[in-house]
Amino acid sequence: MYTRILVALDRSPMGEQVFQQAIDVAKATNANVMLLHVLSPEEQGSPDTSLMREEYYPGLSSEIAELHRQQWREFEQQGIEMLRDRSEQASRMGVKAAFEQVFGTPSRAICDYARQWNADLIILGRRGHSSLKELFLGSVSNYVLHHAPASVLTIQSVSKESPQDSQKQQVEALS
Numbered sequence: 001m002y003t004r005i006l007v008a009l010d011r012s013p014m015g016e017q018v019f020q021q022a023i024d025v026a027k028a029t030n031a032n033v034m035l036l037h038v039l040s041p042e043e044q045g046s047p048d049t050s051l052m053r054e055e056y057y058p059g060l061s062s063e064i065a066e067l068h069r070q071q072w073r074e075f076e077q078q079g080i081e082m083l084r085d086r087s088e089q090a091s092r093m094g095v096k097a098a099f100e101q102v103f104g105t106p107s108r109a110i111c112d113y114a115r116q117w118n119a120d121l122i123i124l125g126r127r128g129h130s131s132l133k134e135l136f137l138g139s140v141s142n143y144v145l146h147h148a149p150a151s152v153l154t155i156q157s158v159s160k161e162s163p164q165d166s167q168k169q170q171v172e173a174l175s
Contacts, residue, residue, distance in 0.1 A: 021153070033098075124155070126157065
């Protein structure tokens with residue numbers, strides 16, 4: 001029986017699927033939920049770090065650095081707002097929820113936080129990249145599966161079309 005569920009969220013559409021599944025599991029097991037968002041330059045929509053390269057803009061480094069800090073503050077605030085909204089939503093559904101936002105590499109931060117918080121289940125999304133793409137980009141879910149201090153439930157991304165539909169479209173395109 002699970003009592004402490006760590007839910008790793010980001011701002012992608014996958015985050016909503018992960019959240020809904022986590023609420024269902026928490027309700028079924030009467031578990032407490034910790035909603036975790038990892039601030040990372042790897043997250044889609046994060047501020048662009050390439051602007052920080054001074055050699056591209058000599059003499060503007062302090063202005064660029066200030067712009068970058070402002071973008072990160074906004075990015076952090078958006079993360080907190082997302083977590084607060086989800087926490088309130090969980091409470092309305094009868095699930096005790098808290099939230100935390102940390103900075104770091106998502107895969108390691110999730111495992112470290114799970115260990116620190118004594119989670120007995122981690123729920124996170126899996127986007128289902130091809131094995132080649134996963135090889136080059138890495139996989140948060142794969143790392144967590146192999147290094148987590150608790151059980152792991154991965155939520156597979158739900159695409160709008162089934163594999164059969166995709167194959168059918170490919171065959172029709174070749175005809």
